[in-house]
Amino acid sequence: MEKQEIVEKQKTMKDCSSKILAVRDALEIFSGKWKFPIIGALIHLQESGFKELQRMVGDITPKMLSKELKELEMNHLVKRTVLDTRPVTVIYSITEYGKTTQNIMYSLYEWGTKHREKIKEDMK
Amino acid sequence: MEKQEIVEKQKTMKDCSSKILAVRDALEIFSGKWKFPIIGALIHLQESGFKELQRMVGDITPKMLSKELKELEMNHLVKRTVLDTRPVTVIYSITEYGKTTQNIMYSLYEWGTKHREKIKEDMK
DNA sequence: TATACCAGTATCCTATAGGATACCATTAAT
DNA sequence: ATTAATGGTATCCTATAGGATACTGGTATA
Numbered sequence: 001m002e003k004q005e006i007v008e009k010q011k012t013m014k015d016c017s018s019k020i021l022a023v024r025d026a027l028e029i030f031s032g033k034w035k036f037p038i039i040g041a042l043i044h045l046q047e048s049g050f051k052e053l054q055r056m057v058g059d060i061t062p063k064m065l066s067k068e069l070k071e072l073e074m075n076h077l078v079k080r081t082v083l084d085t086r087p088v089t090v091i092y093s094i095t096e097y098g099k100t101t102q103n104i105m106y107s108l109y110e111w112g113t114k115h116r117e118k119i120k121e122d123m124k
Numbered sequence: 125m126e127k128q129e130i131v132e133k134q135k136t137m138k139d140c141s142s143k144i145l146a147v148r149d150a151l152e153i154f155s156g157k158w159k160f161p162i163i164g165a166l167i168h169l170q171e172s173g174f175k176e177l178q179r180m181v182g183d184i185t186p187k188m189l190s191k192e193l194k195e196l197e198m199n200h201l202v203k204r205t206v207l208d209t210r211p212v213t214v215i216y217s218i219t220e221y222g223k224t225t226q227n228i229m230y231s232l233y234e235w236g237t238k239h240r241e242k243i244k245e246d247m248k
Numbered sequence: 249t250a251t252a253c254c255a256g257t258a259t260c261c262t263a264t265a266g267g268a269t270a271c272c273a274t275t276a277a278t
Numbered sequence: 279a280t281t282a283a284t285g286g287t288a289t290c291c292t293a294t295a296g297g298a299t300a301c302t303g304g305t306a307t308a
Contacts, residue, residue: 026236103231112150
């Protein structure tokens with residue numbers, strides 16, 4: 001490699017690795033099997049109770065749902081509201097900040113859909 | 125709830141849960157800490173050797189890199205080419221199918237960047 | 249001749265993700 | 279009176295993600 005080439009390459013490398021760091025930051029927030037499904041459900045439903053959310057997300061256990069919701073709340077993506085009824089009503093909803101994940105959600109949904117179609121094709 | 129309302133709700137639920145399934149399909153492919161960083165690096169670099177890729181992705185161990193690359197290869201997102209030089213040269217590159225993940229990659233990158241900025245703001 | 253690069257593999261280890269199951273108090277419906 | 283729904287918590291368990299460290303055989307470089 002020539003000197004000039006090497007300098008170019010190193011610039012590319014730095015540029016790339018800083019982008020990767022941003023991706024890793026995002027992934028940390030959305031880590032695990034259930035964060036995106038939960039966010040997706042809440043975006044779609046606007047708001048939901050615990051059990052309803054559990055049914056919607058699929059086969060998540062209450063333990064996991066509870067844990068994931070706490071993490072999402074900590075990161076200000078989800079809001080938990082307790083209404084003083086009897087028995088208490090709890091409402092989970094997506095925050096404005098949570099809504100900023102819509103691009104990710106949609107691109108995941110879109111890719112997943114196409115991927116499923118592709119798998120079907122490949123099996124023929 | 126009135127009958128009409130219930131019917132509406134059930135439609136919403138079905139609609140939503142099928143979307144969530146697509147998201148879960150996608151997540152299965154990209155599971156773990158390293159798939160997106162690796163794909164991101166390969167999109168950016170076009171092609172790369174093993175060690176170069178390792179440096180680029182960050183602090184991934186060779187064991188994990190090797191494992192993740194195999195999974196990505198199995199899912200046709202990454203291609204491994206061995207050149208018959210001595211010692212052998214191995215080139216990892218992104219496939220055309222791999223490039224279909226660009227929307228996801230970009231939205232993750234974008235969100236991660238903004239999120240990092242937000243965290244900085246919040247700390248002030 | 250010692251050191252360093254390449255592309256990984258092998259071995260060992262631990263934390264935790266995540267499932268299964270049971271349970272709680274409260275209230276409304278049958 | 280019993281069943282079911284609500285919003286979870288408690289306990290137990292296992293698989294595996296993923297880190298740390300060492301190593302290999304071949305080559306080229308200092």
